[in-house]
Amino acid sequence: MTKNQRQLLITDWLREHQVGSQEELVARLSLAGINATQATVSRDLLELGAVKLKRGGSIRYVMPDQVEPGRAAEKLDRLLAEWVEAIIPAGNLLVLKTPPGSANLVANALDAAGLDEVAGTLAGDDTIFVAIADGTNPYSVAGMLQRRRSGA
Template sequence: MTKTQRQRMIADWLREFRVGSQEELAARLSLAGIAATQATVSRDLLELGAVKLKRDGSIRYVMPDQVESGHAAAKLDRLLAEWVDAIIPAGNLLVLKTPPGSANLVANALDAAGLEEIAGTIAGDDTIFLAVADGADPGLVAALLQRRRSGA
């Protein structure tokens, strides 16, 4: 089974069942004949953009498309403040600098927030290329993200 297939399986389970822990996912994978450690499951959840929420009285993982927009916006603001070191305009792109290993987390939050000014993101290890949507001013988008980053 490939990583993509395993992640698709995890995403399907998160949408269908109440999954409250990484260990539970590792056990489900094991029952399906797929060996995966808790660390592997943790990386999969991060790459999928899954978040842990309290719903219906229990804590569970959900996929980004299952999150209310208010929660996604609050998560984005927190991640911008905690993990983005710089926002640099570059033509119709913005370059966001993060500590090593953090870019994917921030890019997933940017994509999940559904901001109409953002066409999409590409994340490396410590750098995000953010494509500004047609008609949006990159300088204004940079200022918007900077305000969200500073909590203003």
């Protein structure tokens, strides 16, 4: 089983079931015949952008698009402040620089926030390309993200 296939299974389980721990995911994977360690599952959850939320009296992992809009914006602001080192306009794109291994987490948060100015993202290891929506000024979007990053 490939990493992508494992992550698709995890995504499906998070959407369909109340999964409260990484150990539970390791057990589910084991029952499906897939050997994975807690560290592997932890990295998968990070790459998928999954977050822990309290819902219905229990704590569980959810996917970024399952987070309420206000929480998604709050998460985006926090991740911009903690992980984005630079925001660089480049034509109709923005280039966001992060520490190695962090780009996917920030890109997922950008996508989940549903900003009208952002058409989509493409993340590598430490770089995110942000496609700007038609008719939107990349410099104004860079400024808006910078303000969110600095908490202004």
